[in-house]
Amino acid sequence: MDKLIYVNGIWTGEHLEKIKVSNPATGECIGTVPNGGRKETREAIDAAYKAFPEWSKLTAYERSAYLEKLYDLMIEAIEPLAEMMTLEMGKPLAESRGEVQYAASFIKWYAEEGKRVYGRTIPSHVNHKRMIVTKQPVGVVGAITPWNFPAAMITRKLGPALAAGCTFVVKPADETPLTAIMLAELCERAGIPKGVINVITGKAAPIGEELLTNPRVNKITFTGSTEVGKLLLKQGADQVKNMSMELGGHAPILILDDADIDKAVNNTLLAKFRNGGQTCICGNRIYVEAGIHDEFVERFVRAASKLKVGNGMKEGIDIGPVINRQGYEKIDRHVQNALKQGAKCVLGGSGIVEGDTYFYNPTILTNVKPGMIIMNEETFGPIAPIQKVNSEEEAIKFANQTPYGLAAYVYTENYAKGIRIAEKLNYGIVGWNDGVPSAAQSPFGGMKQSGIGREGGTEGIESYLETKYITVGL
Numbered sequence: 018m019d020k021l022i023y024v025n026g027i028w029t030g031e032h033l034e035k036i037k038v039s040n041p042a043t044g045e046c047i048g049t050v051p052n053g054g055r056k057e058t059r060e061a062i063d064a065a066y067k068a069f070p071e072w073s074k075l076t077a078y079e080r081s082a083y084l085e086k087l088y089d090l091m092i093e094a095i096e097p098l099a100e101m102m103t104l105e106m107g108k109p110l111a112e113s114r115g116e117v118q119y120a121a122s123f124i125k126w127y128a129e130e131g132k133r134v135y136g137r138t139i140p141s142h143v144n145h146k147r148m149i150v151t152k153q154p155v156g157v158v159g160a161i162t163p164w165n166f167p168a169a170m171i172t173r174k175l176g177p178a179l180a181a182g183c184t185f186v187v188k189p190a191d192e193t194p195l196t197a198i199m200l201a202e203l204c205e206r207a208g209i210p211k212g213v214i215n216v217i218t219g220k221a222a223p224i225g226e227e228l229l230t231n232p233r234v235n236k237i238t239f240t241g242s243t244e245v246g247k248l249l250l251k252q253g254a255d256q257v258k259n260m261s262m263e264l265g266g267h268a269p270i271l272i273l274d275d276a277d278i279d280k281a282v283n284n285t286l287l288a289k290f291r292n293g294g295q296t297c298i299c300g301n302r303i304y305v306e307a308g309i310h311d312e313f314v315e316r317f318v319r320a321a322s323k324l325k326v327g328n329g330m331k332e333g334i335d336i337g338p339v340i341n342r343q344g345y346e347k348i349d350r351h352v353q354n355a356l357k358q359g360a361k362c363v364l365g366g367s368g369i370v371e372g373d374t375y376f377y378n379p380t381i382l383t384n385v386k387p388g389m390i391i392m393n394e395e396t397f398g399p400i401a402p403i404q405k406v407n408s409e410e411e412a413i414k415f416a417n418q419t420p421y422g423l424a425a426y427v428y429t430e431n432y433a434k435g436i437r438i439a440e441k442l443n444y445g446i447v448g449w450n451d452g453v454p455s456a457a458q459s460p461f462g463g464m465k466q467s468g469i470g471r472e473g474g475t476e477g478i479e480s481y482l483e484t485k486y487i488t489v490g491l
């Protein structure tokens with residue numbers, strides 16, 4: 018499947034060098050996309066810039082109608098979108114179907130929310146003035162999106178940006194450009210005017226540089242690693258670019274003595290092994306209070322041992338491939354470091370490498386200590402390290418000992434304790450007896466080095482709006 022880039026409503030890039038897209042489960046080439054560079058990115062930005070006056074002039078109701086149409090088309094296309102996603106990034110087909118619905122929910126929710134972008138009037142301190150606050154779209158948005166959620170991480174940005182009246186240039190991850198292109202095809206079919214959405218594929222550096230330095234781009238929105246986020250923040254500093262950053266995480270899971278074990282086991286399975294552990298909010302380290310530790314470990318191991326690893330296109334697979342060799346090597350480095358320092362492997366502990374494909378078995382480690390790499394760095398794989406703790410206070414102390422602050426999870430049946438712990442955790446998202454907290458209507462984002470700003474919910478559209486204060490002298 019050979020695809021083109023989408024600029025100003027035209028499919029183009031036939032003349033450019035082609036980049037191969039491969040299936041991480043088989044190593045096969047599944048298609049090609051053009052290697053767009055600075056020139057193509059500049060053309061896309063110019064198209065978005067020219068489309069902005071007309072698009073932003075539409076009423077929220079008119080923009081909503083386009084988004085509703087896009088939503089319907091995405092729901093009709095669940096199957097082909099899901100298959101494409103599994104082919105290019107490996108997650109099991111059932112999870113891909115779930116992701117398409119999750120992705121579409123952002124389009125639907127912001128189709129509605131765009132109608133509720135309210136300003137306000139402020140009581141004046143003098144009789145001869147009136148004070149008004151209005152909102153207006155920021156302008157052209159440059160979006161850089163990751164491979165782990167090839168559709169949802171685009172629509173979580175696209176939905177609010179378009180609803181707010183912004184126009185959009187997206188650079189999808191090198192690993193998953195085909196899903197992004199399919200979304201652009203649906204935007205075209207929904208009749209979204211030319212230039213409002215543009216997709217550029219190619220190497221990250223030149224495309225990123227153009228997005229970050231072109232003065233016509235008013236906002237950058239990025240989902241990816243903290244390391245790359247820091248680089249983008251530096252690149253955008255000269256123009257004081259408006260930036261939203263959804264960066265890495267190192268989510269702790271706190272399981273207290275009074276937890277409901279069924280809830281803790283089932284939700285931790287999801288929080289840890291969803292997408293093969295390759296999400297920013299995946300539980301990365303598990304702290305279990307001594308009184309419940311052994312029972313939790315036994316039941317968690319029993320449940321995780323049923324998970325099947327393999328090609329996500331096949332029936333019954335729970336964990337697909339690791340995205341690439343670097344990802345695999347990092348996972349294995351974390352496991353080997355923990356084992357060398359005294360961790361005990363109670364499940365898995367090894368990978369499967371065949372040619373250019375990399376899989377890792379669901380792995381559970383106990384007797385884990387705070388200094389191990391896995392307790393400090395994001396693993397992005399199906400590894401669950403468990404550390405025994407002696408109290409709620411100790412669990413909170415370890416949980417907060419990190420520069421990350423994206424998501425944390427706590428299991429307790431005691432209401433007062435749950436609230437107390439949730440308030441003390443320095444994280445943007447806390448799942449209390451809930452391993453899958455994400456939803457279109459809820460704010461998603463991190464504290465500390467996990468990011469700037471929030472996506473989803475009412476907060477998510479604010480990122481694409483400027484606040485204007487108008488004072489009127491009578």
Ligand code: SIN
Pocket residue numbers: 165166169240263295296297298455
């Ligand atoms: C992410 O990994 O960044 C997204 C996870 C989610 O939306 O649940």
